[in-house]
Amino acid sequence: MWVCIIIGSDSDAEVMTQACAALDEMGVAYEMKVASAHRSPERTKQVIMDAERDGAGVFIAGAGMAAHLPGVVASFTTKPVIGVPLAGGALQGIDALFAVVQMPPGIPVATVAVGGARNAGILAAQIIALTDESLAARLREQRVSMAEAVAQKSKKVERSTRQ
Amino acid sequence: MWVCIIIGSDSDAEVMTQACAALDEMGVAYEMKVASAHRSPERTKQVIMDAERDGAGVFIAGAGMAAHLPGVVASFTTKPVIGVPLAGGALQGIDALFAVVQMPPGIPVATVAVGGARNAGILAAQIIALTDESLAARLREQRVSMAEAVAQKSKKVERSTRQ
Amino acid sequence: MWVCIIIGSDSDAEVMTQACAALDEMGVAYEMKVASAHRSPERTKQVIMDAERDGAGVFIAGAGMAAHLPGVVASFTTKPVIGVPLAGGALQGIDALFAVVQMPPGIPVATVAVGGARNAGILAAQIIALTDESLAARLREQRVSMAEAVAQKSKKVERSTRQ
Amino acid sequence: MWVCIIIGSDSDAEVMTQACAALDEMGVAYEMKVASAHRSPERTKQVIMDAERDGAGVFIAGAGMAAHLPGVVASFTTKPVIGVPLAGGALQGIDALFAVVQMPPGIPVATVAVGGARNAGILAAQIIALTDESLAARLREQRVSMAEAVAQKSKKVERSTRQ
Amino acid sequence: MWVCIIIGSDSDAEVMTQACAALDEMGVAYEMKVASAHRSPERTKQVIMDAERDGAGVFIAGAGMAAHLPGVVASFTTKPVIGVPLAGGALQGIDALFAVVQMPPGIPVATVAVGGARNAGILAAQIIALTDESLAARLREQRVSMAEAVAQKSKKVERSTRQ
Amino acid sequence: MWVCIIIGSDSDAEVMTQACAALDEMGVAYEMKVASAHRSPERTKQVIMDAERDGAGVFIAGAGMAAHLPGVVASFTTKPVIGVPLAGGALQGIDALFAVVQMPPGIPVATVAVGGARNAGILAAQIIALTDESLAARLREQRVSMAEAVAQKSKKVERSTRQ
Amino acid sequence: MWVCIIIGSDSDAEVMTQACAALDEMGVAYEMKVASAHRSPERTKQVIMDAERDGAGVFIAGAGMAAHLPGVVASFTTKPVIGVPLAGGALQGIDALFAVVQMPPGIPVATVAVGGARNAGILAAQIIALTDESLAARLREQRVSMAEAVAQKSKKVERSTRQ
């Protein structure tokens, strides 16, 4: 099972590769393509149909401003769709957040933080790990590493004036 | 030339009929249908294609929450698309406003106020009036009537303590 | 595989049972309990640990105001966690939305709309359907039904003045 | 038929020339002038009156902060008025967006995104294209080009780890 | 010297009469009329010109949504203009607040709270009191009364469990 | 040591008595008075001075709209000041929240949630409990009760379809 | 009659000197001092009392964040008080705007735009001009100059492709 990552514009590629990085760390296969909900609606549908036919199990879609892409992806598949609202433009991502998360009943989009591409990758891995115990183990190890890193980083900035 | 009005849910029909009323007053033909960008993407595309083939000149689309419908309509036609963000849900229409108006470069949606269905109808009439001088005249008369109504209404609430 | 639904307060039960209803329609097993991130942190951890031990595959957590519950659930499991921000209090859910969706890198919460409990249920079913083809089929049928319902509802409110 | 572009301040000229560029690409004639709704109300009215007398078919007005210019233009004409809210000042354009889009019933302003001058130009072209089939064809071609550009740009950033 | 109160719609009369009440209490003369910035721009200008010719010293203008009226009044006079943003519509007055207060350099509007018609009346009286010592004395007495009322009201709700 | 509760208006008394209730439960003495930062600045200062002289250890101040009262109290004492922003008016408490919490460096106000009077009472008790072990014990017992109540309430709404 | 300008911090001096500049242009006398509502409440009151005794007719107060200064000034005088919310801090001035403009009934603050110090100066001049005909004439001339400047600036950026 692999993850299909769709981004609304090539200018979103830099942020969205954080999702790729998270999937690489977990050893989850993925494919990332550009398809605009507004400028190329036919291509967008085709990318989704092709991905579903070729075994994609989870979709990640990232877009900014009136970010319709995640919702449009969700309208063409019943696979889980993860939406990443992206900052950009005058309203700095709050427009994208509302446009991604406030989906009407029936068609959910699993929304992460504004710019939260890395978490989109981790969430996709968590979903796939339900049927992949070795991946699940890697996720648990990653969590342990994160906790250890917190303790390590704390050492660098700890201060005490207690006697 | 007629106006194709698409609404995302039958629960939006009541507000959106204010657009119909405005068009009726101006003698502009229209058709109103329900088509959801998310729950029925194929139908939405079909309604747009059929309308364009049958001579629709302007589209009006109204939706609430993550209101993708106007943008989706705009992605399938190069005719002018008027978007009506609708209040509803916890965020009371600010989500719909951002999701309708913040379209990316290339695919505009002519957005009116939250709940501004009547103005959507008038704007559609203004667009069609560019090639219909009698409609243009009716719009100018309507404007004169509005100004007179202001003066009439003023009389009811005017107060003065000047000597 | 079943879904563990945790709500921050019994006053949230009414909205959150929409998630139960969605799961019932799909034939997905679930358990719903109250556990407050702030008033009963030990119980919250215990409910999560017990659920994970007993085979829960997906968590849904709903809370209002400074809605920490979904994030706290996510801190104790690497299973997918779906967060439902709930309206309530003076800020009407925007506080809950930010507190649920803006998770830092490393610990994702799959956030749905403010009050979007039904979509949380559907999303959980979509995730489980990745390994349950009959469930996947039911989700596809539900989607077809939704599209048909749009066409049916359209008939009730359609209007036309075209000749 | 030509487009009258009015900007509230010469400091807005740079952003607003994106509307000019869009019209140049489509071969639509236009004229751009500065007229402040607040500092030069008489001039503003005169520019509108002159433009209407000389055959302007669509107005585009851009302004920032308490952006009254589009609404003031709309108060003096029944031609379609496109409003462009501009970022600037501490509130970064949300003030301009509300001041442009939230017009009361009777006097619509077709609002585009904050800073969306390019889309204002395209929307004006779409309106004029209703009576100019060769312009309509150019708009359709532009849309095809946009879709092709998406596919081209995708190639540059596509990544795949599928086997 | 009298106060010219202009309201954008007769539906705003009820709230705006709180300004009249405040002026009545202070014995300041006023006149209240309806004039819409958008539906009756000529009338609006005429009301302002007439008022200025007839000795109005201060203007109060109240409007909702894209509340341009106070700014439009300020564009036609150099007398002080007090703006009252009014709640109404989906955005509940925040749109009106931004549209009234965020005036560009050169043309100020003295803005009071959303719905703050009473304070608009008091502010007008404070301005006129600069050249009317008996009015100034009444304002100071009103302030003393307000302070006494606070002490009186405190008695009704005071609670103590101190021993 | 007792708690001095100051409210900006008698209309705020109902909400603010939730602070009294919390203090009653904990057996902490308090006094509640009305004093407006704007309408009775002298009285406000006097109430603070008197309270400090008479041994008040913590202040709680609640106010709505441009809620200056907590900050004004903090400007006259170096005792801890707890601020309660209150909903009311068109902006529903977000104005009060910003006006209470965004204090400049040097003069803190310990802010609780909009309408969070009960938490203000509990916070005051927590502060006083630092030197009152029996009060500290009561707070710990209250916390245990809260956790038990969560478990009790869970029983009423728990649902399970697990086999 | 002169204008008393009070700023909450010396770091606000740069922005607030735009009010001085506006008053200098109009030949209106003023005095600018720093007095913090929170860090120096006694000094603030003293500055206001001294100013009123020495003939100040209008107050201008500028502050950022929880900007209480204008409201505190208004609590100590019945002269007109103009408030300037200043950007600064994470919330970029929206906090200051709400804290300045949302004054409760009885104590108005004439609020200008965020950072609108220049308009505060002009508004003060407009108020004083009610009893100073030569100042009133200068204000009218300034308005004429502003309108002419708009026409001049337009020439620099005008573009036309009309034939």
Next chain:
Amino acid sequence: MWVCIIIGSDSDAEVMTQACAALDEMGVAYEMKVASAHRSPERTKQVIMDAERDGAGVFIAGAGMAAHLPGVVASFTTKPVIGVPLAGGALQGIDALFAVVQMPPGIPVATVAVGGARNAGILAAQIIALTDESLAARLREQRVSMAEAVAQKSKKVERSTRQ
């Protein structure tokens, strides 16, 4: 009695050392550690338990985005907890503010301004000063110094054109 400062990430250390500086000035002992509510929940609980056992009297917790740390600290102690919402990410701290301050009834967090680490330190000192008269005296002296500094700084920027 000492203050336990917990920060959610080492990247928050720079801002949060302003709390340390304020405590250093007052001679209050403290200890600062990193513990993430989400990445290291066990460590977070341990740090709190250890601190409480070792005599910490007040907790300060700072975090950004969905800032759960202060609320999580408050869930494990009945000592006063001061929360510092930190700017960062696309929403610039408004997300952190809501996530920190909007705590549900029963578990208060004493919230200071976005980025207000210095005030968190002062507030902690004010709380401890209730049982430390020499600390209380230092706080009063600091307040006097602040007031004097205002007067000194005023001298640098004062301007007057009064004769």
